[in-house]
Amino acid sequence: MATEKEVSGSSITRRNMLARAVRGAALVSVLPFKSALLAEASLLPETNAGLPAARSIEVATEMLKLSVDPANCRWSAGLKGSNMMQLNNVHFLPGDDPAGWAVTCAVNRDDRSKLGSFETVILRGTKHGHLGFEYRVSASKTGSDIFVSLGRTNHTGNSVDVQDMDYFVSTDARLGGATDKWTSLGTHSRNRDYYELWPVECLISPKTYAVNHVVRDVGTGNTLLMGHVTTLKGASRFEVEAGWQGNSPDRMKVRGYGNPTTSPGAGQRA
Numbered sequence: 196m197a198t199e200k201e202v203s204g205s206s207i208t209r210r211n212m213l214a215r216a217v218r219g220a221a222l223v224s225v226l227p228f229k230s231a232l233l234a235e236a237s238l239l240p241e242t243n244a245g246l247p248a249a250r251s252i253e254v255a256t257e258m259l260k261l262s263v264d265p266a267n268c269r270w271s272a273g274l275k276g277s278n279m280m281q282l283n284n285v286h287f288l289p290g291d292d293p294a295g296w297a298v299t300c301a302v303n304r305d306d307r308s309k310l311g312s313f314e315t316v317i318l319r320g321t322k323h324g325h326l327g328f329e330y331r332v333s334a335s336k337t338g339s340d341i342f343v344s345l346g347r348t349n350h351t352g353n354s355v356d357v358q359d360m361d362y363f364v365s366t367d368a369r370l371g372g373a374t375d376k377w378t379s380l381g382t383h384s385r386n387r388d389y390y391e392l393w394p395v396e397c398l399i400s401p402k403t404y405a406v407n408h409v410v411r412d413v414g415t416g417n418t419l420l421m422g423h424v425t426t427l428k429g430a431s432r433f434e435v436e437a438g439w440q441g442n443s444p445d446r447m448k449v450r451g452y453g454n455p456t457t458s459p460g461a462g463q464r465a
Contacts, residue, residue: 279371
């Protein structure tokens with residue numbers, strides 16, 4: 196994590212800042228009996244641009260298949276050899292609207308960190324009058340984890356009110372089977388004071404938790420876990436909502452978002 200210098204005599208709030216960079220992150224895992232999506236918020240130093248956006252980028256690791264659409268800033272993932280566990284059309288831009296964004300992309304086939312060894316697709320985008328972004332999707336080379344990070348950079352020249360940042364949003368997340376067999380379990384407290392159980396088919400309005408959110412198919416054990424990568428998470432939230440049901444496989448809506456922390460990081464406060 197980088198450091199941030201305060202401007203002498205400045206008057207700020209936690210959300211209203213002229214930030215050079217703000218960041219949030221998430222981890223996805225797609226696997227029968229286990230799947231995880233973890234998130235945090237922190238501050239990120241600026242990085243160099245990549246190549247012009249390609250039409251599509253495909254990543255295949257030992258267990259995962261990942262498809263990234265740079266031009267539309269969306270991605271999909273699933274378990275190799277199975278159509279049961281899927282996250283489809285994941286997006287993060289406000290309104291899921293890529294219009295007007297100039298996007299570049301890069302691929303790191305050997306991205307190593309304390310979280311493991313990944314293949315990483317990096318998207319960077321700018322749009323006049325908007326916060327720029329750096330978005331990384333990293334598929335584990337040997338496991339079922341997908342690490343996602345989102346950075347926002349402010350080159351507007353104006354102070355901005357940093358609203359909730361979406362790390363990932365998908366209206367088509369599947370565990371296989373039907374939602375009447377999917378049970379949601381979550382907790383509101385960092386100390387995990389209590390948990391709540393809800394059938395996904397009853398979640399007409401999204402259920403939101405602050406610490407973690409687990410959805411499990413009671414028949415197969417297929418599981419989606421959403422939680423934090425580290426404790427440096429800001430005010431992250433996780434949502435689950437029932438999705439469309441019909442002749443096609445059942446799905447649910449999932450969302451991970453956060454209010455980025457303004458602990459020391461790259462940039463200036465104003």
